[in-house]
Amino acid sequence: xxxxxxxxxxxxxLDESHERVYSTxxxxxxxxxxxxxxxxxxxxxxxxxxxxxxxxxxxxxLRAHPLKPVIH
Amino acid sequence: MVIPGVQLFFSYFKDLVGREVTVELxxxxxxxxxxxxxxxxxxxxxxxxxxxxxxxxxxxVKPNSFFYFFPPSRLSVRNCFIRGSVVRxxxxxxxxxxxxxxxxxxxxxxxxx
Numbered sequence: 379x380x381x382x383x384x385x386x387x388x389x390x391x392l393d394e395s396h397e398r399v400y401s402t403x404x405x406x407x408x409x410x411x412x413x414x415x416x417x418x419x420x421x422x423x424x425x426x427x428x429x430x431x432x433x434x435x436x437x438x439x440l441r442a443h444p445l446k447p448v449i450h
Numbered sequence: 451m452v453i454p455g456v457q458l459f460f461s462y463f464k465d466l467v468g469r470e471v472t473v474e475l476x477x478x479x480x481x482x483x484x485x486x487x488x489x490x491x492x493x494x495x496x497x498x499x500x501x502x503x504x505x506x507x508x509x510x511v512k513p514n515s516f517f518y519f520f521p522p523s524r525l526s527v528r529n530c531f532i533r534g535s536v537v538r539x540x541x542x543x544x545x546x547x548x549x550x551x552x553x554x555x556x557x558x559x560x561x562x563x
Contacts, residue, residue, distance in 0.1 A: 388493070388533055418533070419535075421533050422475060422477065422532070422533055422536040423475075423481075423530050423531065423532050423533070423536075424530065424531040424533075425499070425527035425529070425530040425531075426527060426528060426529045426530065427526060427527060428527070428528050431526045432526045435526060445477055445479060446477040446478055446479075447477060448475065448476045448477045448536050449476055450476060450535070
C-alpha cells in the first residue's frame with residue numbers, strides 16, 4: 379500500500395493496501411484491505427516497492443514459501 | 451527506558467554506514483544490502499536489497515523467469531526499513547570488525563563507564 383504516516387514506535391498508516399498470500403502450490407492471492415493503521419509491534423520490514431519492477435511480476439506464476447513467524 | 455550498551459552499538463553501526471551487511475531476522479529470513487542508516491532503536495535501513503537463499507523466497511528476487519540461472523541484480527524492493535526488534539544478527543565482513551576496539555568498549559561499558 380501507500381505509506382501515509384508513521385511515528386517513533388513504527389506504527390504506520392497504510393492506504394490502498396493489499397495483502398499478498400504466497401504459496402508453493404498455487405499463484406499469489408491478493409486480498410484488498412484498504413486503509414489500515416498497523417501497530418508497530420507487528421512490523422518486521424517496510425520495503426520500498428520499485429513499481430517498474432513490481433509491474434513485471436506475474437503473480438499467477440509465482441510460487442514461494444510464505445515467511446515464517448517472528449519468534450522473539 | 452535507557453538500556454545500557456545500546457548507545458555503544460548505535461555508535462558502532464553509525465561508523466559502519468556504507469558497508470555491505472547481511473541482516474538475519476528472527477523469522478530466519480536473511481537480507482543483504484548496503485547499510486544506509488541506523489537509529490537509537492537499532493532500526494536498520496538498507497539499500498540495494500537482496501535476499502539470501504532466493505530459491506526459498508523468490509518473491510523478493512528479480513521478477514524474471516530466468517532468475518534460477520542468473521544472479522539477480524535487482525529486487526522488487528530496492529530499499530527497506532528493518533525494525534530493530536526483529537533483528538537476530540547483523541553479519542559483517544571480517545575486515546569491517548575491529549575486535550580490539552569493540553572488546554575495549556564493551557569492557558568499559560560493563561564496568562559501568
